[in-house]
Amino acid sequence: MEDEEFVAVRKVSKMYSNSKLPAVDNIDLSIRQGSFFGLLGPNGAGKTTLLSMICGLLAPTSGSISIGPDSAKNRQSQDNSLLGLIPQELALYPTLTAGENLAFFGAMQGLSGVPLKNRIKTCLEITKLVARVNDKVENFSGGLKRRLNLAIGLLHEPKLLVLDEPTVGIDPQSRNFIFDSLRQLNNEGMTLIYTTHYMEEAEQLCDDIAIIDSGKIIARGTLDELLHDNQCQSILFRTKNPLPSTLIEKISALPFVEKITSANNKTEILIGNNTPDNNFLADILDSIRNAGLDITSLTMGATNLEQLFLQLTGTQLRD
Numbered sequence: 001m002e003d004e005e006f007v008a009v010r011k012v013s014k015m016y017s018n019s020k021l022p023a024v025d026n027i028d029l030s031i032r033q034g035s036f037f038g039l040l041g042p043n044g045a046g047k048t049t050l051l052s053m054i055c056g057l058l059a060p061t062s063g064s065i066s067i068g069p070d071s072a073k074n075r076q077s078q079d080n081s082l083l084g085l086i087p088q089e090l091a092l093y094p095t096l097t098a099g100e101n102l103a104f105f106g107a108m109q110g111l112s113g114v115p116l117k118n119r120i121k122t123c124l125e126i127t128k129l130v131a132r133v134n135d136k137v138e139n140f141s142g143g144l145k146r147r148l149n150l151a152i153g154l155l156h157e158p159k160l161l162v163l164d165e166p167t168v169g170i171d172p173q174s175r176n177f178i179f180d181s182l183r184q185l186n187n188e189g190m191t192l193i194y195t196t197h198y199m200e201e202a203e204q205l206c207d208d209i210a211i212i213d214s215g216k217i218i219a220r221g222t223l224d225e226l227l228h229d230n231q232c233q234s235i236l237f238r239t240k241n242p243l244p245s246t247l248i249e250k251i252s253a254l255p256f257v258e259k260i261t262s263a264n265n266k267t268e269i270l271i272g273n274n275t276p277d278n279n280f281l282a283d284i285l286d287s288i289r290n291a292g293l294d295i296t297s298l299t300m301g302a303t304n305l306e307q308l309f310l311q312l313t314g315t316q317l318r319d
Contacts, residue, residue: 004069006160006191007031007054012063013215014049023049025215026063031208033069036186037193038206040305042313046215047195048164054193055085055162067160081109084158088165090145091152094138098129098148101137102155109156116155123151126181143174150178154185161185162193167201179205199306209305213313226308230301234311235269235284237298243267247291256280265296270311 009029015022024046031037041047052058054065067082093101102120106112111119124130127147137145146166153161163182167175182205186192196202202209203223211219211226219226243251243262251269252260259270271280281300288295 004033005030006033006035006067006069007193008064008066009050009054010064010066012050012053012060012065014046014053014058015061022061022215024053024060027212027215027217029210029217031191031193033191034186034189035191035208036182036206037191038202038209039193039195039212040199040202040209040309041212045213045313047212050212051162051164051193051195055083081156082159084153084156084161086149086153086161086163086166088168090149092137092145092148095136097134097136098124098140098151099133101148102152105152106155111156119155119157123154126154127151128177141171141174143170143177146170146174146178150181158190160191160193164195165197166194167196167198199304199309203305211309211312218312219308223305226305227301230308230311233271233301235271235281235298235300237267237288238265238296239267239288239293240296241265241293243288243293244291247287247293251284251287254280254283 007030009027012024012027012029013022014024027050029050039047039051049058053060054067091105093104096104099120102123103116106116106119121130124133127150129144129147129151132140132144137148140148150166153163161182167178170178179201182192182194194202194206207222209219209221209223209226210217219230221229242265248260248262248267251257256271257269261268269284285295
């Protein structure tokens with residue numbers, strides 16, 4: 001069952017009327033049942049637009065999205081009870097108690113009577129909020145509000161839980177508690193889609209990761225697969241003395257070098273996809289040695305997800 005497709009995104013694009021470029025550009029994406037899927041991307045990459053379409057909050061300009069074990073169905077025919085959304089912006093009524101918030105949102109999901117009472121009790125237990133059921137939300141800390149937000153998303157027992165940066169602005173203890181809760185839900189068979197700007201969170205939690213930029217999926221796989229597949233795309237080295245401008249120009253002229261940045265004694269080289277053979281590293285090292293420079297350290301490829309993310313999406317600020 002866990003290898004079955006649960007979310008099917010087929011050639012989906014989204015074009016906004018005030019933009020000449022698509023926010024999401026012809027994306028194909030398959031998320032298997034029972035996976036903990038991380039969707040990562042810089043600001044403006046199309047991540048939120050894609051999530052909104054998966055959740056049914058936006059209609060694609062073209063393509064189709066289906067949720068559930070029968071991916072042949074169109075998104076519009078899906079039962080919305082399959083999906084739960086934990087938004088980045090807290091969706092809570094501060095003047096109501098935790099229990100009143102749960103009762104209200106449960107009723108919005110069509111629950112009532114004994115089933116609703118039982119689900120409220122279960123979700124309070126999952127999020128360890130039983131003792132705060134009669135406390136007003138306006139008196140809650142950020143961590144308590146995030147936990148209540150999670151409890152609300154679980155009320156109708158969704159099969160797919162979408163979490164948009166669920167740990168923003170909370171303390172480490174609350175963050176670890178949410179991590180443990182999500183792992184437990186995933187171990188019990190729930191499929192999760194998780195977005196975050198904290199790369200270490202995705203490293204800890206996600207067994208499948210996609211990186212989106214400029215509306216396209218630019219990398220996809222497990223953490224190990226992503227690091228392995230991109231291990232030869234960057235070279236970082238330090239020398240005892242700074243590289244002279246003539247050497248930087250010589251290295252940048254090599255056919256497989258996409259970009260070179262050098263400051264003080266640290267140099268980073270991005271390698272393109274058109275490497276002619278496996279001797280590109282030797283060519284670079286020979287150029288450095290022939291210039292009379294000694295290399296003090298050398299690293300190839302990203303060693304963690306944050307380095308890989310910056311390598312693929314760049315280091316410039318995004319608005």
